[in-house]
Amino acid sequence: MKQGEVSDASESRFSVALFAAAKLPGVRIDREAYLRKTLARRCTEDEVRIAIAETPSAAGICLEVLDRAANDSIRFDTSKASAFSAAAGIPGVFAMPATVPADLAQYVTHMLRVSQKLAYLYSWPDLFESHADDIDDATMGVLTLFFGVMFGAQSANVAVGKVAGMMAENVAKKLPQKALTQGVIYPIVKKVAGYIGAEMTKQTFAKGVSKAIPLVGAAVSGGLTFATYRPMAKRLQKHLAGLELAIPQSKLVP
Template identity: 75%
Template sequence: MNQGEAGENPESRFSAVLVGAARLPGVRIHRETYLRKALSRYCTEDEISRAVAETPAAAGISLDVLDKAANDSIRYETAKASALSAAAGLPGVFALPATVPADMAQYFGHMLRISQKLAYLYSWPDLFSDGDDVDDATKAVLTLFFGVMFGTQSANAAVGRVAGLMAEQVAKKLPQKALTQGVVYPIVKKVAAYIGVEMSKQTFAKSVSKAIPVVGAALSGGLTFATYRPMAKRLQKHLASLELTKPAHRVPDGQAADGREDSAPVPPGQRGADATASPVREEAQG
């Protein structure tokens, strides 16, 4: 895809930005490292080990605890994204050709970071494999996550459908066919096109906010804070409501279907730990 085509087609433009943001340093979250840090304040070591080897739901970690960990991460990512956006607004109008694209890239990068963190807390599998490439299923599910953050109801329904498929199959991978060929795929394309249009609006707003040196820093940082946190909270609320968060859908064979501990849990070692998503390690905050 060339840049001209990406610029003319909102869907292609968003897809190009998504893939580019996923390749930025520090954007990909290492699932195991993140879960250990995020849950360390609230869970025992046994609970954390099982959450890493299976899922937080399978480890029996309550939604209240997961919500606390999610809120910690949302606060951290919001503050970081806002600070970087404010810094991009310092130079003023003459630097707009450089600062606006850079700010949009870091903004979408932080949207990717919080999407991964919330997904891992609410029992989704690794979203990235090693290497720079982003496979089609990962790109599709991240597009749907972004759609939820932007408030599109079709994305909410599609994410719920994907989560339902994974819960039914007790799957530890994304359902490739549903996301790339099946009934979910047309929704992915529509959501990508919608976000592509919204990106153009955000680019204009950020350009205006950065036009005046120094004052632009406060306006730009404030705009990011006002938009990023509500979007992250929207995704958090939706992921927390899905079937994947319910232990009854993630228990090993032999345990009660209703989630009661009628039989002894299978040790995490018998299930095998998830493969790590990326060599990138998480920074200082859960």
């Protein structure tokens, strides 16, 4: 298979996995409910109300508070992802055809959940605002870029920064559809999707090997998930926290 074909296959593999995960029950985070629950014990009622109606940045919530909330969410989802991965490793080699795809699906699912939580804390808009079954291309694009940041793709860091800059400049409450689907960001989205697909294939192989020995495979698989998931989530947190969108508006220079 030629290099271009390999890249296309990797891009398709990731896009299919992300699209399927985004349609699973319980994967989409209710922005209002999440912000209300997460910020209620750290902020005033007025701050919570403004954070929901507008953004945490507009509410003037300091980054230290948002970072603590983000760390709690990362800790929670890391524990769940690791526990599921460990459970998938218990049956051993004879269950591998079933457990490996299931483990990959849950891994993408938990990455998707934590990326939404971090986005909402750091003042990104509702990614599934319509609550429709279908996922629009702009949402798929920005989620791909978030995953790219988690996987360490520098081009994804740059692209997320550009998207955030467009939104901050226009005081937008929605994603820049054109840029993400046919404009300057779109080629980066496709490139990042191919990169993630290739990286996911490597991780799936490593976890699949770890599942070959029952019980021992559970510990190794759960450990691999813990060792990779948390640093990836922290990478996205650090990047989103450093963007202009996240800066409390009271601290912005006029």
